[in-house]
Amino acid sequence: MNPPFTITSQILSLVAEISEKVGNIKAFQQSGGTDHKRDDLRLRRINQIRTIQGSLAIEGNTLSEEQITAILGGKTVIAPLKEVQEARNALKVYGQMERWRFAARDDLLRAHKELMLGLLDSAGQYRSSGVGIMKNEEVIHLTPPADMVPTLMANLFSWLRDSEAHPLIKSCVFHYEFEFIHPFADGNGRMGRLWQSLILSDWHEIFAYLPVESLVYQYQSEYYRALNESTNQADSAPFISLMLGLVLNSLQAFIDDTPQVTPQVTPQVGKLLMVIRGEMLGKELLALLGLRDRRSFVRLYQEPALATGLVEMTLPEKPTSRLQRYRLTLLGHEVLRTISCQG
The missing domain is CATH 1.10.10.10 (Winged helix-like DNA-binding domain superfamily/Winged helix DNA-binding domain)
Structure with missing residues (x-):
């Protein structure tokens, strides 16, 4: 069964704009010299820290980019132990993105186990009970029953493998459906954002370290509103539009931050x-x-x-x-x- 989503003119326009910017970045990367490559590696490291800080902050983690950088360097950080553990786990998981296969359910479970190591007893396992997503002590989404989760996730991965939709669209649809199913007792937001980046990085490597999560953090209200609108409409188009807009903004920010190396022209x-x-x-x-x-x-x-x-x-x-x-x-x-x- 295919997830319900509508391809609007706005979505098509965003896909075209993003594809153009990705092509532009690829051309600059291919034409750059040694200095450009060194700057590119530096930006990768900076953006990966921003990605992790943004994704954790959405879940209430208070660590700054500087503190996460210090943890990456093996330094001691004075902060709640749980938050430090969350950062260590995220650094490890994002550092192994090339290892994860986006269409493999077992890789998703392994990634969740590492992401939630020492934080959740059922790390790496689908939830065994119902979960209600709360906001201000109000249930805003009642997830599917736990006994349906394995089948729903199997269907979602089957669609992900077989769909001919553009990777940009597939990544957003998967992200939305993943959050709707809420397959784990905890860590669903982090995993949904990670897996969208993984799907996109299979299309182009820049998405392995593009800090989309930091923009999601800045636009949390819009993020949750788009999730709710998609649920109410039984169509993930609102969420796709929002996420593609954030991807486009992240790409533009990356271009603005990247030293533009113009090749010598004879x-x-x-x-x-x-x-x-x-x-x-x-x-x-x-x-x-x-x-x-x-x-x-x-x-x-x-x-x-x-x-x-x-x-x-x-x-x-x-x-x-x-x-x-x-x-x-x-x-x-x-x-x-x-x-x-x-x-």
Whole structure:
């Protein structure tokens, strides 16, 4: 049985915007030099700390980013033991994200066991009793009976494996359905956010450390409101829209924080960028550039443009195909605009 959700025009627009920004980030990462890679690793570490701090703060943990950084470094932190344990567990689990398979139920249980180690007797096991989600001493969501949880989770993972929906949409739907089922006695919020990041990181590695959780923390009221609206409508569209908006904001913040390394553009590559229109064959580019020697074209124009991520092949798996065409990447368009302004 497929989870009920509607793909609205707003959702489609957000998916397109996010995909464009991910492509932009990928192009910059591919074109960056040693300094860029070092800065990227630094930002990964910072953002992972922000992710963990945000996710724990939503659950009432009061540790700051500085304290979590200190725990990561093995230093002693003066704070409630439970909160320190929560941070240690989260650091370990997020540090092993490459190990978890997003479509494997057993990996979800193992991750929950490590996340709740020393905090919950039933860590790594589905709940054995009913749970009511409270807000201001009022039950706002009565979860499905405990004996239904294994079947509901099995169905959800089956859908996750087989669905052809875009990973951005699948991640949000899974997150919402996971919170609706509330499969564990505790730690459901942390696990839902972790697993959405895991699903997205399978699509692009940046989502393994993008601090979406810190924005969820800032917009907690909207987060819970979207969960409730989706439940009331029996359609997770409101939650999908909210989460995609937060993902988009996180990507923009990442771009703003990342040193933008513009590759060195030789005069030949600059000329190539200026003649490409849409997707073009190599012989068409050769003619537009007024060149006769194909080997010089490949060595001085084509290869440097491809290596710096300014131009890409339409058939990268068949680099020597006679049908091969070339087009500007997002980074190529940005550099071309810079060249045009300077001209």
